[in-house]
Amino acid sequence: MSTTTEELQREQRRRGVPTTRRTAVYVYQAPLRVWHWVNALSITILAITGWFIANPPPSMPGEASDHFLMGYIRFFHFAAAYIFAVGFLFRLYWAFAGNSYSHQLFTLPFWRRSFWRELWHEVRWYAFLEPEPRKYYGHNPLAHLFMVVIITVGGLVMLVTGFALYSEQTGLGSWQDQLFGWVIPFVGQSQDVRIWHHWGMWVIVVFVMLHVYTAIREDVMSRQSLISTMISGWRMFKDDRP
Amino acid sequence: MPTTETFYEVMRRQGITRRSFIKFCSLTATALGLAPSFAGRIAHAMETKPRTPVLWLHGLECTCCSESFIRSAHPLVSDVVLSMISLDYDDLIMASAGHQAEAILEEITHKYKGNYILAVEGNPPLNQEGMSCIIGGRPFLEQLQEVAADAKAIISWGSCASWGCVQAARPNPTRATPVHEVIRDKPIIKVPGCPPIAEVMTGVLTYMLTFERIPDLDRQGRPKMFYGQRIHDKCYRRPHFDAGQFVEDWDDEGARKGYCLYKVGCKGPTTYNACSTVRWNNGVSFPIQSGHGCIGCSEDGFWDKGSFYQHTTDTHVFGVEANADKVGLGAVGVVGAAIGAHAAYSAIHRAKLKQNGDETTPAATNEGDKQ
Numbered sequence: 001m002s003t004t005t006e007e008l009q010r011e012q013r014r015r016g017v018p019t020t021r022r023t024a025v026y027v028y029q030a031p032l033r034v035w036h037w038v039n040a041l042s043i044t045i046l047a048i049t050g051w052f053i054a055n056p057p058p059s060m061p062g063e064a065s066d067h068f069l070m071g072y073i074r075f076f077h078f079a080a081a082y083i084f085a086v087g088f089l090f091r092l093y094w095a096f097a098g099n100s101y102s103h104q105l106f107t108l109p110f111w112r113r114s115f116w117r118e119l120w121h122e123v124r125w126y127a128f129l130e131p132e133p134r135k136y137y138g139h140n141p142l143a144h145l146f147m148v149v150i151i152t153v154g155g156l157v158m159l160v161t162g163f164a165l166y167s168e169q170t171g172l173g174s175w176q177d178q179l180f181g182w183v184i185p186f187v188g189q190s191q192d193v194r195i196w197h198h199w200g201m202w203v204i205v206v207f208v209m210l211h212v213y214t215a216i217r218e219d220v221m222s223r224q225s226l227i228s229t230m231i232s233g234w235r236m237f238k239d240d241r242p
Numbered sequence: 243m244p245t246t247e248t249f250y251e252v253m254r255r256q257g258i259t260r261r262s263f264i265k266f267c268s269l270t271a272t273a274l275g276l277a278p279s280f281a282g283r284i285a286h287a288m289e290t291k292p293r294t295p296v297l298w299l300h301g302l303e304c305t306c307c308s309e310s311f312i313r314s315a316h317p318l319v320s321d322v323v324l325s326m327i328s329l330d331y332d333d334l335i336m337a338s339a340g341h342q343a344e345a346i347l348e349e350i351t352h353k354y355k356g357n358y359i360l361a362v363e364g365n366p367p368l369n370q371e372g373m374s375c376i377i378g379g380r381p382f383l384e385q386l387q388e389v390a391a392d393a394k395a396i397i398s399w400g401s402c403a404s405w406g407c408v409q410a411a412r413p414n415p416t417r418a419t420p421v422h423e424v425i426r427d428k429p430i431i432k433v434p435g436c437p438p439i440a441e442v443m444t445g446v447l448t449y450m451l452t453f454e455r456i457p458d459l460d461r462q463g464r465p466k467m468f469y470g471q472r473i474h475d476k477c478y479r480r481p482h483f484d485a486g487q488f489v490e491d492w493d494d495e496g497a498r499k500g501y502c503l504y505k506v507g508c509k510g511p512t513t514y515n516a517c518s519t520v521r522w523n524n525g526v527s528f529p530i531q532s533g534h535g536c537i538g539c540s541e542d543g544f545w546d547k548g549s550f551y552q553h554t555t556d557t558h559v560f561g562v563e564a565n566a567d568k569v570g571l572g573a574v575g576v577v578g579a580a581i582g583a584h585a586a587y588s589a590i591h592r593a594k595l596k597q598n599g600d601e602t603t604p605a606a607t608n609e610g611d612k613q
Contacts, residue, residue, distance in 0.1 A: 054554050055567070056505060059496050060486045069486030126584075128591050168511075172460060172470050185462050189542040190472070190512035195557055195566055202570030206577050213581045217588060 023240060025137050027101050028233045035091055036230055042084040043204060049077035050201045081162055088155055101138040108148045115141050126214075133222045135242075137235055143214070150207040154200060161187070161197040250289040252325055263288070294451055295350050295358040297389055298332035301382045302375045302409045302418050303364025307400040308334050310437035314444040315524040322444050326451055330358075333377070344378045347385075351392050359450065360393035362386065362403045366424055367416035374416035383424065390425045395456050397431045397446065398422065401539060404432035404464075411545035412558075422463065431456055432463040434515075436539035441520050442468045462542075464514065473510035473536050476518040479503070497533065507551035508535030515540040 028036070052073045060067045095103040109115040118134060119141035125133040126142075133140065139147055164183035167176035168190060187193045219226040225236040247255070253263055267288065268281040300308075312319050323329050331346050333339075338346070350358055364382075367374040372381030390396060398421045401407035409418040422430045433446055446465055449457050457465040474480065482488070483502040490496060490505055504511070510518070513536050517528040529536055535551070538544040548555025556565045 056486060056488060059488045059490055059501065064481040064485040064487055067485035067487070069484075071484040073486075128587070131595075168472060169475065172466060181461060185542075189544075189547070190514075191509065191538065191541065191547050191555060194512060195555060198554060198566045199557070199570075202566060202573060205570065206573050209574065209577050209581060213585065217585065221588060221592060 023237045025235045025237075026233055027099075027137055027235045028230060029098055029102070030233065031090075032094055032098060032102060033230055033233055035087055035094070038083065039087050039091075042080040042087065043208065045076055045080040046084060047201055047205055047208075049073050049080065050198070053077060054198055078166065081159075081166070084155070085159055085163075088159060104138045104144060105147055105152055108145065115144075119145060133218075135223050135237055146207065146210075150204065154203060154207070158197065158200045158204070161193050161200065164193055165190075165197060247328065248289055248292050250285075252293065253288075256325075293326070293328040295330045295354050296327045296361055296447070297330060297347060297350060297358060297393075298334075298361045298363065299382075299386060299389060300333055300377070301362065301364030301366050301386065301402070302416070303400065303402045304408075305334060305363070306437040307363045307402075307443070308332075310435075310440045311399075311443050312440075313523060314440035316441055317444050317448060319440070319444060322447060327359075327447060340378075347389060351389055355392045357394055358392075359395055359397065359447075360389055360428075361397040361399055361447075362421050363399040364402045365406060365410070365418050365420050367409070367418045368424075369415070369417040374418075386421070386424065390428055393428055395429045395431060395450070396421060396425060397433060397450075398463075399433055399443065400438055401434045401436045401544070404434035405542040405544075407436055408545055411543075429456055430463055431459065431465060434464065434469075434540040434542075436544075438540070439468075439516055439520050439522060442516055460514075468516040468520070469514045469540070471514065473513045473515055473518045473530070477510050477530060478518065479530060500533075503530060503533075503535035504553060506535055507549060507553055507555075509538030509541070509544075509550070510536040513538040513541050 053070075056070060056073075060069055091105065095106050121130060121134060122140050122142040124130045138144070160180060160183055163176050163180040164187075167174060167179075167181050168184075170176045172181070184190055184193050187196060215226045218224075219228070223238045223241075225234070225238075229235050250263065254260075258266075264281070264285060267285040268278070270284055271278065271280040274280075314322065317326070330350050331343065333343060336343060336346075364375075366372060366381070366383040366386050368383065372383040375382040377385050398404045402409065402418075403421045406414070406418055406420045409416065410420070422432070431446060431450075433443060435442070442465075445468065446457060449465075449467075457467060460466050460469060474483070477483075479500060479502045482500070483504055487499075487501040488496055488505040489501050489503050492506065502508070508530065510530060517536070518530065521528045521531070537550045538547065541547070546558065548557075552565075554565060554567050556563050
């Protein structure tokens with residue numbers, strides 16, 4: 001490299017002119033971005049209210065008619081659950097209606113060898129064994145696997161067990177019972193469904209921690225944008241190398 | 243001798259005259275708003291309709307179902323046993339014994355082929371060729387299968403017959419098995435509970451005899467009319483649950499005030515039974531009313547579902563016992579710490595790379611672009 005180029009670059013940087021080309025790809029369309037944040041909010045509400053349904057806050061003083069604490073906690077849980085459920089159905093629809101990245105959440109290239117090789121590469125990147133990660137328009141293979149397992153499969157399990165538990169109060173013959181009532185004898189009994197639904201919450205809570213951490217870390221350390229992508233929809237690459 | 247009496251014969255036996263009987267029939271027809279000609283048809287029905295024989299078998303059980311049954315108040319169990327049904331075999335309360343008793347089974351199953359009701363209390367053990375429960379010198383399993391073969395319907399009394407109950411709890415050494423897993427070709431009405439409520443038992447029997455069909459059942463074969471809702475749905479302490487008023491300790495103010503027992507492990511929200519409406523001992527009380535949470539005795543495998551005093555009960559999977567909240571909080575702690583450590587090391591690693599990159603590494607051609 002000649003000194004002249006470096007000097008030129010330094011000059012350009014001083015003036016605030018970008019020295020490298022930043023490629024940007026429009027990945028997440030607006031409805032999908034809205035879904036992501038609505039989903040994030042509903043999961044947060046579901047986890048918090050879910051925790052309090054299993055472990056109610058300290059006993060309220062005074063007359064029972066003065067309070068409706070558990071009633072409200074349960075109401076917000078069910079309201080958020082309906083939003084999550086409608087969001088899930090919308091997301092399923094969007095897998096067909098959206099762009100080519102939108103069905104990543106529902107498909108896993110399980111038999112593609114390169115998928116697992118690149119997943120291993122990503123694991124090594126997190127273990128500080130690779131100097132830099134690969135670039136992806138959509139999810140990297142590791143994230144892809146987690147998204148499918150936790151959001152799609154896990155979300156479905158939570159929906160099915162959740163509606164089965166909900167059917168216990170809407171009663172025999174309600175649509176919730178007709179669609180999801182079979183789950184209770186299938187799993188065992190009501191208490192089993194409750195406890196599995198509760199385990200599911202912990203899996204999702206741990207996933208959320210990892211998801212938020214890796215999103216921030218990748219945004220800083222990888223070769224592409226992460227957080228801003230879910231706001232603007234554009235994936236920005238920090239370099240032009242393959 | 244097994245009774246083959248009709249309802250008319252029973253009434254006559256109890257001292258009701260023919261004249262009174264005919265009067266009763268006309269009165270009934272009038273009361274039901276039927277034409278006078280129906281009085282004769284009612285009389286004919288009463289004269290010809292035989293009482294349905296019921297055979298009551300006892301397998302591995304503790305007799306709590308029978309103990310509960312004999313305390314029925316509405317209808318009185320004496321009415322059920324002496325007037326409504328023809329209880330031809332019940333080795334617990336029958337007068338005959340030994341070969342005489344066993345002969346009745348033989349006779350009824352032949353004479354009333356396909357027309358008798360089999361009530362089973364307890365369940366058969368399958369291990370050691372059924373040797374853990376011997377009735378009349380033979381494994382109970384054999385007796386059950388023989389009597390069930392020609393039964394019209396089977397009533398599984400209690401949690402033993404319905405789910406397995408205590409003798410089927412882990413590790414279930416005798417392999418005690420609920421009736422529906424042994425008899426698969428008959429309609430089975432499960433009346434779970436340890437024991438079931440007396441009025442629920444007589445209620446199910448009365449329904450079957452009155453309407454000559456089995457009651458509406460839910461997915462798991464329990465009569466909807468008694469097992470359609472949870473204890474929680476009709477609990478008189480429910481307002482305290484909705485308000486968020488709980489018993490935290492057995493001797494606290496909440497316990498004295500009769501607050502909700504949810505936090506001390508009440509299984510009312512997961513238990514399908516009629517305790518909170520029908521109650522026990524002629525409607526005197528039920529566990530929650532007496533200040534103790536429901537233990538879920540009418541639910542499948544309730545002995546193996548963890549503590550009676552915990553809401554988030556332990557989970558048994560693959561030989562591991564774990565509590566979701568303990569594991570969950572632990573995992574959040576561990577993962578949180580791991581994220582912190584990983585983040586810290588990432589920063590150090592990056593700083594180091596940057597330092598090296600600035601000095602020598604030619605690979606970092608675009609390094610200048612990174613912040």
